[in-house]
Amino acid sequence: MKSFLRSVALTAISAMLVCACSQPRQAESQSGKAVRIILVGDSTMATKSGYGDALCQRFKPDVTCLNLAKGGRSSGSYRAEGSWEVVQKLMASNAQFSQTLVLIQFGHNDQPGKLGRSTDLATEFPVNMAGYVDELQAAGAQTVLLTPLTRRSFKGTQLQNDLRPWADASIKVATGKHVPSIDLNAISYKAVQAMGEAEADTLAMAPPPSAQPATATDLANIEKAGAAKSAFDRTHLGNKGATYFSGMVLKELLLVAPALQSHVSAESK
Numbered sequence: 001m002k003s004f005l006r007s008v009a010l011t012a013i014s015a016m017l018v019c020a021c022s023q024p025r026q027a028e029s030q031s032g033k034a035v036r037i038i039l040v041g042d043s044t045m046a047t048k049s050g051y052g053d054a055l056c057q058r059f060k061p062d063v064t065c066l067n068l069a070k071g072g073r074s075s076g077s078y079r080a081e082g083s084w085e086v087v088q089k090l091m092a093s094n095a096q097f098s099q100t101l102v103l104i105q106f107g108h109n110d111q112p113g114k115l116g117r118s119t120d121l122a123t124e125f126p127v128n129m130a131g132y133v134d135e136l137q138a139a140g141a142q143t144v145l146l147t148p149l150t151r152r153s154f155k156g157t158q159l160q161n162d163l164r165p166w167a168d169a170s171i172k173v174a175t176g177k178h179v180p181s182i183d184l185n186a187i188s189y190k191a192v193q194a195m196g197e198a199e200a201d202t203l204a205m206a207p208p209p210s211a212q213p214a215t216a217t218d219l220a221n222i223e224k225a226g227a228a229k230s231a232f233d234r235t236h237l238g239n240k241g242a243t244y245f246s247g248m249v250l251k252e253l254l255l256v257a258p259a260l261q262s263h264v265s266a267e268s269k
Helices: 002-031 052-056 082-098 125-138 164-177 184-203 216-222 239-256 258-263
Strands: 033-042 063-067 097-105 142-146
Touching: 002 125, 033 082, 033 239, 052 063, 052 097, 052 239, 063 142, 063 216, 082 125, 097 125, 125 142, 125 164, 142 164, 184 239
Parallel strands: 033 063, 033 097, 097 142
Antiparallel strands: none
């Protein structure tokens, strides 16, 4: 009898030890692999001049967020200069992550008048955007297309929006490819129109001079290739603007990718 009880006790202890040893592995399995978010776009998303870095900071450390947006790039020049190749190489490591989500936003530099960057709205821009989606899907990544962030150029009390055709084209591509889209152009336009020019000017990289005409020509001239300079304009974003619009993007992103909710930092909820 004693021998039987001793055997039962040893079996129970062994089971407890096995359970205790397996707990860390179970927790690791339940937590899963890290999530990866990659940002692709122009200066309105890029480091120092856009909302991209501020968006990355809104996620917990278990999210690998890479801001690969570059100032002055269009849907065509981003690939032509080799920046897209960097994204493609990253796709080789998709298996290391539970999910790779790529946010793509172009349009500002695809407009006419930008030498080496402009793309034809009917024949080139949608083809470029669709190509990005196809290649990401083939690599096992998920894509969200964002329409271009509004400029903050008013004519009197009315905010101008010459980016709408590129926004519509982006949405059409997303619909055709069955990938989610965020109409950032419409949402940001509505918000900036509501706040008015004076408040909108506080979102810029630098304070406005005493008199700054908000003409489309001026805005086109400042959007040169390369990183944006720390000067006042109504396209690029300072810290306040980056914080404001990154919050806007995050809110919309969680609607199309609700699984990310658990990865958002407490400060951003």
